[in-house]
Amino acid sequence: MPPSINHFYTSPSLSSGDRLQRQIKWLLLLRVSLLSLFLGISSFLQFARPELNLPPPSAIVFFFIFIYLFSISSAMLSNRVTRFIPFAYGQITADSTLATVIIYYTGGSHSIFTFLYFFPIISAGLMLFRRGGLVIAAINIISYGLLLSSEYIVLAAQLPEAIRANAATAPSILLQNFLIYGLSFIVVAILSALLSERLEWTETALDQTSRHLDFVSQLYKQIFDDITSGIITVNDKGRITSFNRAAEEITGYSASEVMDRRLGKIFPGLQGTPQNEARPTLELNRKDGRTIPVGYSWSRLNMPNLNEDCRVYTIQDLSRIRQMEEQIRQNEKMAAIGKIAAGIAHEFRNPLAAISGAAQVLEQEFPTSSVNHSLLTIITRECSRLEDNITDFLQFSRPAIPEPSWTPLASIIDECWTILRRSIKFNNNCRLTIDLPANLDCWADHHQLKQILLNLIHNACLAMERGGAITIRAWEKSSDQGLASTVIKISDTGCGIQNAMIEDIFAPFFTTRENGTGLGLAIAQQIVDSHRGTIMVTSAIGTGTTFTITLPLPIEDQR
Template sequence: MTFVNEADSLSLPPADRLLKRQLHWLLLARVIVLTLLLGISALLGVEGKMFILPPLPYALFFIAGVYGITILSALVLRKIRQITAFAYLQVMADVVLVSLLVFFTGSSQSIFTVLYFFPVITAGALLFRTGSLLMACLCTLSYAIVLIIEYLGHFPAYFRYYRFTPITDYQSVLQHFAIPGLTFFLTAILSSLLSGRLRRTEAALSQTTRDYDRLAGLNKQILDDVSTGIITVDKDGRINSFNRAAEEITGFAAREMMGAALEAMLPGLSGGEKTAFRLTGDLTRKDGQKIPVGYSWTRLNLPEGSDNCRVYTMQDLSHIRKMEAQVQQAEKMATIGEMAAGVAHEFRNPLAAISGAAQILRKDLAASPASATQTLMNIIVRECDRLDGTIEAFLQFSRPSTPDRRWFALHALAEECLQLLHHKSDWDQTCPVHIAIPDKLEAYGEPDQIKQILINLITNACTAMEGTAGQIELAAEEKETPDGHDTLVLKVTNTGPAIADELLETIFEPFFTTRDSGTGLGLAIVRQIVERHNGTIQAANLPAGAGVVFTVTLPLP
């Protein structure tokens, strides 16, 4: 026989693992049944010597032998691999033990003859028809040997203390042998038929259970993987299922929602009559955030007959609303772009003529600088320049270009931006700007567009600090994101007044401005350029209202 480690028993075929478990129960049943039968028979047969029982030493020796064989078998069963052969040996051992018990308790007059049926039935359950018929043959042969030994006059001496009449002729041997032998085979056939039917039933039940588990797992996987939130409620309006998408949409965990009233937990879904169309509404998440959702519901036709159970499906519309807004914005910008070209043409030609004429007049009036006419000429030239700058910004915003990215030195670009600003006629020369960018730090993008970002942010910061003593700082560094991507983080900080919290996002909207002379396009152009570089921009107030910081994050290859 081949032996295996206990851990390796998991590699046995499923049928052998099942047979191994059944053999453990067989060993336990052997000890319990034989011990109880001997004990009860001894108690019942003490008075009047009703049953032939062996002397106490014989009985103790037999029980000890049963215990020893069982313990040894259990130890071998832990290591053996040929489980079927071992099962045959165990059932044959039971036949031998029963034969010994029958022989020493009266042979043909033993009350334990019925125990021969147990090995036959056990073989039918464990070893099927072949094993059952084989054990029926072995039981018949063993019982015949016991009867022949009795017929030959070989039986224990203590039998004479009981009312024992030995078999003395062949006819008696045949009478005692025929009926038990026939019943052994009938029992073998019946037990094999019953065990076969039981085995087929168990196989069908196991297959049904596996199919059910597979379908249940598939159903759960489908519910968890779909992006649509699915909630079912019972007739009392209490939630009894809550899929993963519903958890993500609402912010509530399934364990928090099970058994809770839908109307109390999600009032945004509980109302409304059933219609053929999808309903929309606002849903309050666990964190208090309100989000737009689309939802619908229908009644569940359950076998219980309850007509008030419902299934709700819902979807977060935040992303769709955002995409709709982006489409509307793109359509609006396309219209604005078409209009801007015509408007710019119509404005720029008269402005150029007005500005040129004003400049000629200003030169002619240079001899009298204090005159009111020269002052008016200066106003005309300045306002023409401002209008031209506004038109240029409008065109840039309405017709953005795709960035031509490359590596460049960020510190040098920042220095160039300051030089350009210092040469502008409307630049406040008293506005201090400190560059805290490492000399060797390189950025990746289109230099002209990054330059526009810096100029707009510095100009915006300088304007915010008008009338206050403060400073603007440009800082930049490389950072790695939590998912392992490299980015360039550029910060423009000013020590001017803080921005109202509700305006921190609004300031990037086109045409939004808090200044009478502002166009509302500077920060909108900045965000547009940043987004075309696949980056992000955020505005935040410094602690204690000490200023405002604009943070631009650009991805690096």
């Protein structure tokens, strides 16, 4: 017999097959429960009301044993069937048949159990909706009609003893019972189907709303956790009620450490009313003791159905912005100084050339052994050094735009080594080893690449005062994204560079040599950057230094 509506209806999040299977199991369970109740009532009536038309106790017992076995076998079969709608029709039709048998043997039209017909109809309406309810109602109408007809048509002697006395019932009374119950069956089928459909629509809408709310809640939580600005909410008592991940990173406090604590005690600067500025700033004390600049703002948090003065604070770490602002100011200052210095250096060139030319003319007027000749030689040498410094400075302050082309790397290295060997200060104890693939070309500006290699090879020679080996290796490589580049590695066996100086060697005017300008490596990095490449250095004291240059190749082969 069918269960209540709450037992029948399951969440629409289940598939229709799973829902129907679950309802069928409830149907079988409550069929056994209600029939057990009926068995108890029948047993009681056998002793309390002997005048009632009831079957013998032995027949009732055998009938219920059959029902129990049938229900158990149906429950086992429900786990194997795949077509649940026909199976449900079969089970509910079996309930209608059982109700007919019970009514037939307990008095027919005078049975007190006629109401049992309504349970299969309600079950069908809830499980199989309108069509199922009307089908089962029609089956019950036919069954009840046949039962009533048997009381009038079949001979009294052939009827069971329980209803033999009622065989002469007037046809009008039977017809009246048939019409009343038949109409009731149809009305109950329609009402139960409407109720089931309404419940399904309501539960579906509720499930969709619940899913939407869960999605929105999860989305808001994800935004709250992933947003880069710190968010802090406080209640009307000034106690912290939420603290997102960005706030933890900015302040150094975890959410568990600040929840339900007063905001004014942990971050006193946030308690004040913001000044008349777009975004007030303050120096915030982190948990680790550091003080950082933060920008903040707050607004009232309008909570539904609450009149409390809740607030939401947003904070942002301004440390990076302050560093960028300082770097921009420094760059602007250096640009202005560089522009002025470049103009001054350019103006120095003409008088310096005149001084150098005059000194060379006067140098020829004096004997080589004279003091004046020595002094004029110093003047000429220092003028030449100043000219080189001015050239480097102007090149650094006004870098040329590279004009890359396919350039053979081996010939450039040979050219640089030849130039250095012919210089006056060349250390003849330095050796050069070149390890290149055959016909390796590099995509770079020929003149600028030669200047990089000259600077790096020259620095390597200066680092090896007692001589040593310089090794130049180069090869092509491809990245995971399929982008090709040329790698040039220049190593020496010199004294090495201290770790404290590694970060500063590419800074302009940084040098460890007495007569150095500090622009050679700065110009090298500037040229590499203009080629969209990279230059890196590794060094070990007493072992040597290695510079690694990576220059990207063009995406389309232009050779």
